[in-house]
Amino acid sequence: MNFDLDVALAQGDFRLALRFRSDARTIGITGPSGSGKTTLLNVIAGTLPPGHGHVKISGRVFADTRRNILVPPHSRNVGYVFQDGRLFPHLTVQQNLFYGRWFSRGRKLPAAGERIIGLLGIDHLLHRRAVGLSGGEQQRVAIGRALFAAPRLLLMDEPLAGLDVERRSEILPLIARVRDEYQIPLIYVSHAEDEILRLADEVITISGGRLIDRRPDPIQTGGEEVCGDSEVDHTA
């Protein structure tokens, strides 16, 4: 994934000012609560407009305020797994899973369907209503729902935060398998070190809306610059 982000926005007293480029396949984003991690994901998903700047992913411009481009969230093909699941309470598990497929116009992940359901271990839940599920089951279904929409990029916002240790240790390997099996670029937000280390190729730490650390250090490993004062080149 080629990830190019330059965002400066204000929400009340909170300011988010982030700039980085990365070629990592899985980016882990960590930092204390209130540091802007979820805000960043919302900007990438398109549910929140960037105040100023741009969001480009693998050559696709999602937003560029200088060129007046703002692609709406439903046209971005970005799968989003939320901390609180957000399954549709009026639909069954199966209807939740297939929700995104109605809109993906035939685009499917290779070997989708049964495989995703089997991988996530949710075959026995298909005809249940989403509201009756446990936290762990909800997150499995939420991951499946995002995958069925055949996303080009997957965002996960603390998907394991509400779960007990046992459920976490069940689902974390599932996320790793999804990442490896479908080769979908992943941006994974968590404040749990072990999750980030397990999943991410590159770890970005933000605090107070700013990037404060980046591992592996791109300057030492010869990658992109971490942060600079000049505007990013828009000819890319």
Added chain:
Amino acid sequence: MMAVLSDAELTAISLSLKVASVATLASLLPGIGMGFLLAKRSFSGKFLLNSLVHLPLVLPPVVTGYLLLLSFGRRGPIGEVLDRCCGLVFSFRWSGAALASAVMGFPLLVRAIRLGFESVDARLENAASTLGASPFWVFLTVTLPLGAPGIVAGALLCFAKALGELGATITFVSNIPGETRTLASAIYTLTQVPGGDAGALRLTLVSIVIAMSALAASEGLAAIVHRRLVAK
């Protein structure tokens, strides 16, 4: 039943049911649209629109009826156009009674629908949009089904209001037996004539039965909707 109620009374009852049903059904789509606008969108002039929708709730019904007469009467600016283009006449017709009832019920309908839509979690709507649903489909597949209890409640309120509407209706379309004499105006008329008490009482009982049935139907519908939304 037939023996108990006179022909005129039966006519008033069926007319009332027709007027209230037509008023409610015709208001439903505009009410859903208005409720959605007021609940989920921000735009300039929203306060003004909101005030306009609620005006019939705070104006004396006679004033609303008179305004309808001025605008939708045969010589009124809207009434004349509708008459000429589509042969649609409201003044002194049952359709005028339905229009007056709809106008009076609309604020109640919109308020309930608005509350219903406001209670739909915007985070679910965001989730739907990240799954590829355009705003139209988000509305149809998430906002509308989850806001359905508000729509059911609003429809009942509108129907009840339409059933009991007197002031605007009698001002706009008068009190013509068989055409615009609804339950409410029939009861009113009976209380004005000597010996009308028995008839007024019979129609009052009928009103109570209709209102209770509508309430029961709405509760039943709400229970079905609720079960669909939260049952396991």
